[in-house]
Amino acid sequence: MARFKPFAAVRPPRALAGLVSTRSYVTYSEEELAHKLGTNPYSFLHVLQRRSAHEDARFSGVRKGFEDFLADGTLVADHEPHIYLYRQQWSGHTFVGFLGLVSLEDYRAGRIIKHEHTLEAREALFARYLETVGFHAEPVLLTHPPLPELAATAAQVQTTEPLLDFATTDGAVHTLWAVPAPEPVQAALAQMGRLYIADGHHRMASSERLGEDAYVMAYLVDSSQLHIASFHRHIAGVPQGDWAASVGAKSLDHRPEGLPERGFYALDHRGWWQFDPADLAFPESTWLFDRILAPFWGVADERHDARIRYEPGVVDLATVEAERRDQETIFVLPHPHWHDIERWADQGKSVPPKSTYIEPKLRSGVTLYAWK
CATH class of the missing domain: 3.30.1760 (Conserved hypothetical protein from pyrococcus furiosus pfu- 392566-001, domain 2)
Known part of the structure; x- marks a missing residue:
């Protein structure tokens, strides 16, 4: 089975979560970036968007921005490790899944299955980035067949008080809970021999290439929830x-x-x-x-x-x-349809890069995993 480990997330305090979280900076136009950076001092874009002609300087700037946000309380590390439950709702769609750490050893052993080739240049660049910044701002999206036990645990956790509950200007509502105990989630996952990467192949491959930490932050949702496009x-x-x-x-x-x-x-x-x-x-x-x-x-x-x-x-x-x-x-x-993708992955085959566009997409700055 693939292991799923609790971690102490670095995250914004409840009052700032909606201001800190952001879409990936590459999805913003120059005008949108300038507006966000000029009007919201809490946006995680201040960490991610570092101007420099030199990659090393840009990456070092991201690390400094992260440390600045920790120093002024815009980001805070949880005292205890948890598995987290995260829910995203928009346009009548609801995604509910668990956040935790998965092992690169399981990835290498074939217990976490990929379905898409990566772009080598992007993989190498992201490995250098991770080496400098020392954190993941977004999780790898993993999927599995629906499990009643996981659904029951998720339903129970959603009746409790969340850590974070905020809306964003794109109309989405984001809610985060700490799961009281990891054992029910881990016991349910133990029934499965493997997990599948739905999105985040480059993040996983870059982490393996770097080899600096044994774990990667992952978001687990069952395959019936996925929205898939080409x-x-x-x-x-x-x-x-x-x-x-x-x-x-x-x-x-x-x-x-x-x-x-x-x-x-x-x-x-x-x-x-x-x-x-x-x-x-x-x-x-x-x-x-x-x-x-x-x-x-x-x-x-x-x-x-x-x-x-x-x-x-x-x-x-x-x-x-x-x-x-x-x-x-x-x-x-x-x-595309997930059953085709899963069948292909089970045969040890990979589709060309950029063959599938899979949602949900998680925002940066909601939960971070830092190993430095």
């Missing part, structure tokens, strides 16, 4: 031939809505297309690479091709259309 693939440049004719793509006279359940949508300078190849199989991102990206754009490795950018599949197609850059072709992949 990533839109944008590729710049002129293709060498007519990709649409090669796959029998049908021209559309209007913009489609949402992700296709099967097949692909695409957008180029000629307009929208739809195609559903007879030989299409999971993972669809591999089919797209083999049949279109490699032969028509000469892509050898998606992980290292600067012409490709990715956009989460939750971005609506009207926005995708409006933000298309010159000479860009965009491919919209079908809606």
